[in-house]
């Protein structure tokens with residue numbers, strides 16, 4: 001089993017989850033810095049103050065990525081590290097960190113893929129209304145300009161927003177994530193619309209100012225639907241479910257991506273939300289819908305759907321005792337077949353899996369190593385399904401494993417270990433897990449070893 005010749009094998013992480021250095025060198029506060037200080041919001045009161053200390057250990061981390069043979073590393077930039085107040089004065093020391101990091105990656109043969117926003121939002125801007133403020137898209141465009149001007153001589157691959165479903169849904173509707181708001185649904189949709197505008201303006205800025213021909217995408221998440229059987233009716237039922245808006249939340253596959261790629265909100269959503277839709281000035285949808293070069297898909301799990309006799313769709317209950325990761329997501333390898341296939345059909349953009357992986361109960365074994373056979377099996381199954389999608393015609397450019405190293409899993413703190421590199425948080429020591437050595441072979445063989453059981 002060989003993947004396309006130019007296939008990008010990567011791994012990913014995000015600034016707040018690994019950097020630490022939360023108060024170093026003039027960094028401003030992010031909404032996560034503030035959230036972590038609120039009692040009961042994060043598991044065991046964990047914070048990202050130190051995290052993996054990547055801010056100080058980035059050279060060692062870049063070396064390890066090179067050793068694994070990664071072709072690319074998906075990192076994100078901390079907006080308040082670069083512009084402490086969110087707008088205005090640039091923190092040159094903060095920006096210099098990313099400059100050094102990019103150089104270290106390139107020295108180790110690893111291409112940087114940069115996400116502009118992976119949730120560490122400047123607290124100062126939150127105090128000015130955050131995503132509810134229409135100016136937020138201009139603030140984001142300005143921040144994008146600063147980053148692109150500094151890094152685009154070496155960075156060619158950009159993503160605007162990571163999982164708007166999560167930072168809007170969990171951050172502004174359910175309140176589990178920073179900034180911890182539980183807004184009425186009209187305000188949730190307003191925040192979502194402003195985030196979409198921010199995406200569109202950021203794409204314009206990247207295209208206008210980049211020093212190297214860029215490839216640009218976003219990295220949404222959603223709920224992948226897989227058909228119970230491969231009958232045409234079940235496939236159609238899963239496709240329908242994959243692209244419907246069925247409740248008052250924007251946690252679905254279309255609310256953000258249809259505007260970005262197709263230039264309009266999905267009809268079923270606008271109908272369901274007719275009383276809460278924000279006012280949309282002329283020109284907004286055009287701004288949001290900028291040409292993109294790839295669809296970044298974060299896919300971990302899926303729900304099984306079947307057709308009903310009356311032409312409807314029905315969720316199929318998971319089997320009793322399902323295979324669960326430690327974060328309790330059901331292991332569903334076919335998510336990486338049907339997810340890319342449906343998304344490619346609808347949006348006609350090359351697919352890049354921008355996140356996929358699992359949380360596992362990893363520890364250092366008596367031989368000093370970290371054995372994680374479940375993760376190897378998980379990845380082998382998912383990657384084989386992804387390859388099947390490619391064989392069936394899906395144009396796919398790359399795969400980023402989540403995550404390069406164990407890290408701060410938001411409101412779950414350090415409870416979950418997603419990494420292929422184990423991090424001892426007490427000492428900062430890194431240990432390559434068995435899965436890292438295995439992934440190295442996958443990369444070196446361009447997927448050929450996936451044929452081995």
Ligand code: IFM
Pocket residue numbers: 014017163298355402409418
């Ligand atoms: O850790 C997160 C990441 O920040 C966004 N996508 C899902 C991952 C696992 O929950």
